[in-house]
Amino acid sequence: MSLLIVNGRVLDPANGVDGVQDVLVIDGRIAKLGKALETPAGTETVDAGGKVLCPGLIDMHVHLREPGHEYKETVASGTRAAAAGGFTAVCCMANTFPVNDNRAVTDYILARARVEGVVRVYPIGAVTRNLEGTQLAEMAEQAEAGCVAFSDDGKCVMNAGLYRRAMEYALPFGTPIISHAEDGHLAHGGAMNEGIVSTELGLDGQPGASEEVMVARDIVLAELTGAHLHIAHISTAGAVRMVREAKARGVRVTAEVTPHHLLLTDEAVRSYDPNTKMAPPLRAKRDVEALIEALADGTIDCIATDHAPQALSDKEDEFAEAANGVVGLETAVPLLLDRLVRPGILDLATLVTRLSVAPARLLNLPGGSLAPGAHADITVLDLEQPWTVNPARFRSRSRNTPFAGFEGHGAPWMTIVGGAPVTP
Amino acid sequence: MGWKRKDLLSMQDIDAAEITEVLDTAESMKEIATREIKKVPTLRGKTVVNLFFESSTRTRTSFEIAGKWLSADVINFSASGSSAEKGESLLDTAKNIEAMSPDVVVVRHKAAGAPALLARHLRCSVVNAGDGAHEHPTQALLDLLTIREKKGHLEGLNVSIVGDVTHSRVARSNIHAMKKMGITVTVAGPPTLIPPACQELGVKVSHRPEEAIAHADVIMMLRLQHERMTGGFIPSIREYSRVWGLSLARLQRCRPDVLIMHPGPVNRGVELAPEVADGRYSVILDQVANGVAVRMAVLYLLTGSKAA
Numbered sequence: 001m002s003l004l005i006v007n008g009r010v011l012d013p014a015n016g017v018d019g020v021q022d023v024l025v026i027d028g029r030i031a032k033l034g035k036a037l038e039t040p041a042g043t044e045t046v047d048a049g050g051k052v053l054c055p056g057l058i059d060m061h062v063h064l065r066e067p068g069h070e071y072k073e074t075v076a077s078g079t080r081a082a083a084a085g086g087f088t089a090v091c092c093m094a095n096t097f098p099v100n101d102n103r104a105v106t107d108y109i110l111a112r113a114r115v116e117g118v119v120r121v122y123p124i125g126a127v128t129r130n131l132e133g134t135q136l137a138e139m140a141e142q143a144e145a146g147c148v149a150f151s152d153d154g155k156c157v158m159n160a161g162l163y164r165r166a167m168e169y170a171l172p173f174g175t176p177i178i179s180h181a182e183d184g185h186l187a188h189g190g191a192m193n194e195g196i197v198s199t200e201l202g203l204d205g206q207p208g209a210s211e212e213v214m215v216a217r218d219i220v221l222a223e224l225t226g227a228h229l230h231i232a233h234i235s236t237a238g239a240v241r242m243v244r245e246a247k248a249r250g251v252r253v254t255a256e257v258t259p260h261h262l263l264l265t266d267e268a269v270r271s272y273d274p275n276t277k278m279a280p281p282l283r284a285k286r287d288v289e290a291l292i293e294a295l296a297d298g299t300i301d302c303i304a305t306d307h308a309p310q311a312l313s314d315k316e317d318e319f320a321e322a323a324n325g326v327v328g329l330e331t332a333v334p335l336l337l338d339r340l341v342r343p344g345i346l347d348l349a350t351l352v353t354r355l356s357v358a359p360a361r362l363l364n365l366p367g368g369s370l371a372p373g374a375h376a377d378i379t380v381l382d383l384e385q386p387w388t389v390n391p392a393r394f395r396s397r398s399r400n401t402p403f404a405g406f407e408g409h410g411a412p413w414m415t416i417v418g419g420a421p422v423t424p
Numbered sequence: 425m426g427w428k429r430k431d432l433l434s435m436q437d438i439d440a441a442e443i444t445e446v447l448d449t450a451e452s453m454k455e456i457a458t459r460e461i462k463k464v465p466t467l468r469g470k471t472v473v474n475l476f477f478e479s480s481t482r483t484r485t486s487f488e489i490a491g492k493w494l495s496a497d498v499i500n501f502s503a504s505g506s507s508a509e510k511g512e513s514l515l516d517t518a519k520n521i522e523a524m525s526p527d528v529v530v531v532r533h534k535a536a537g538a539p540a541l542l543a544r545h546l547r548c549s550v551v552n553a554g555d556g557a558h559e560h561p562t563q564a565l566l567d568l569l570t571i572r573e574k575k576g577h578l579e580g581l582n583v584s585i586v587g588d589v590t591h592s593r594v595a596r597s598n599i600h601a602m603k604k605m606g607i608t609v610t611v612a613g614p615p616t617l618i619p620p621a622c623q624e625l626g627v628k629v630s631h632r633p634e635e636a637i638a639h640a641d642v643i644m645m646l647r648l649q650h651e652r653m654t655g656g657f658i659p660s661i662r663e664y665s666r667v668w669g670l671s672l673a674r675l676q677r678c679r680p681d682v683l684i685m686h687p688g689p690v691n692r693g694v695e696l697a698p699e700v701a702d703g704r705y706s707v708i709l710d711q712v713a714n715g716v717a718v719r720m721a722v723l724y725l726l727t728g729s730k731a732a
Contacts, residue, residue, distance in 0.1 A: 202558030
């Protein structure tokens with residue numbers, strides 16, 4: 001089976017490629033790049049004139065909700081949402097029901113992905129049993145079963161002694177430990193960022209410090225253990241500063257940021273719309289500025305959506321009672337192209353690095369490259385495509401986005417996984 | 425002048441002219457309380473639903489009397505606990521009530537933003553009767569009416585709001601309303617009970633009781649909830665009372681024409697010494713009486729003035 005994509009601009013930052021070339025895909029792998037390529041008989045041709053071909057985008061932080069919360073999302077619906085959003089692979093967090101803290105659940109997720117997934121699925125295992133923060137999960141077996149990282153995401157392991165052991169225990173697997181950095185005592189159930197807006201709205205706020213004290217702790221633990229620490233959904237200027245400083249000292253720390261933390265501030269909460277509620281909360285303008293700067297200079301390695309589907313019944317509630325989380329798979333790429341790349345805040349090659357090259361590297365995944373021999377996971381972008389965010393048309397089972405009605409230009413045009421275009 | 429709003433949700437999004445309109449209307453309503461037969465037909469055929477998700481005696485009764493004196497049919501709906509505990513969402517409850525065609529829904533809820541959520545979804549008028557630590561607009565209006573009556577004006581006055589500002593919707597509504605009326609507002613309390621970035625609301629912040637009350641024309645003492653102690657905001661009620669309570673001795677150092685206000689219910693001996701609460705500077709019961717007039721004005725402006 002072969003596919004020839006002609007006339008597209010090939011943007012492959014890992015290999016220093018940026019130019020109009022044709023790409024020949026044979027049997028699920030990149031066979032050749034160039035002009036006037038010889039093709040085997042029966043090769044299908046796609047004309048990507050005016051479009052950009054980049055290595056398949058990887059969202060290293062999503063919640064597929066299966067098993068257990070299939071009314072919010074399933075492997076089938078979540079991977080379709082991913083494909084529609086231009087992602088060829090997703091990493092799914094462990095806070096399912098039951099929790100992905102043992103091999104049986106990992107196997108189940110991977111089986112669902114084989115049967116009905118349309119993009120690659122890489123599970124992330126729990127650090128502690130049932131995310132309770134008291135006893136290590138069976139990480140060795142989970143790593144063997146295919147978990148690519150470990151995280152109690154959604155919860156913070158408050159016991160520093162146990163977290164240190166987790167970092168040590170995971171060393172032989174070469175998998176990062178991903179931290180949801182949130183000190184529960186400081187956050188104290190706060191429903192939004194602490195500041196003038198929380199004061200005006202009369203909502204309990206959580207200070208940026210509740211994230212920063214845990215980022216500080218985890219950096220110290222990473223230094224102690226030599227583990228690869230990855231900070232999930234970094235959201236404050238202070239946390240960014242500490243990651244930058246730790247990297248300069250040679251600590252193995254990486255970080256991701258979400259599109260919503262890059263594009264919105266706590267001002268969006270003024271509507272009391274629960275679709276602006278997530279953990280960590282939307283922060284202040286100075287935080288957003290620090291995040292964008294850190295994304296550009298590489299302090300923040302990647303962009304991940306923290307796609308967190310919630311049913312209407314979990315969201316349409318009093319703000320303080322409503323569930324945390326927003327969906328992101330289908331809005332991330334269009335928003336980033338329009339709000340960051342189009343105005344020149346971030347160049348396209350850097351965006352592709354943050355969405356593909358970096359996550360592949362730091363999780364040791366195939367991908368992030370269009371070199372001959374690589375998996376033919378390709379995202380094709382149309383930088384001029386006009387769009388309006390319409391939650392009713394999401395492939396995701398959930399609609400909880402703060403971006404409904406947003407408009408812009410630039411969107412994924414085709415998502416190719418293993419050499420085959422995906423129809424989401 | 426013409427009242428255009430469908431809802432009264434906060435003092436933050438209301439302007440000075442609207443505040444004056446409510447106060448002037450309330451003043452004209454006060455005369456009704458002095459009549460032998462306290463009833464006018466203004467809102468006959470209108471239905472007011474008091475939707476109280478949090479217990480309240482004073483505010484609910486005040487709205488009920490206000491509605492009844494204006495001849496509206498007033499229905500009280502009390503639901504304790506959060507909507508989640510009942511298994512019915514707030515919106516479902518509200519939509520059920522709307523199906524009965526009320527003209528005004530008066531909402532008290534422990535969650536900030538709950539009245540705003542209802543206002544977005546209901547066709548009838550929504551009045552915020554207190555939502556979490558967000559706002560309590562009719563309280564601010566009755567406070568302004570009381571101050572204006574006693575002082576003759578609002579502009580140029582100094583008001584100190586003392587106590588647990590962090591958790592106070594009364595403080596927030598008053599800060600917004602008073603700023604708009606040209607009042608200089610000082611908030612005072614231990615730093616743990618002053619909300620983050622409070623200065624950005626345009627108020628002075630003081631952590632010294634003597635300094636906060638010395639030049640005030642009006643001192644508004646806030647109620648201290650006992651759970652602030654277990655929440656780690658203060659070490660003990662005893663210490664709070666000693667440092668922040670308004671005693672008779674401390675009152676001696678205030679202006680001779682100072683007004684002492686309190687949104688109620690008073691914790692006697694905690695934030696206010698009994699002899700201060702009942703003393704000649706106290707206008708606490710005037711506030712309660714003015715509450716009915718202000719709520720009559722609000723109900724009238726939201727419904728009656730349109731029909732008239």
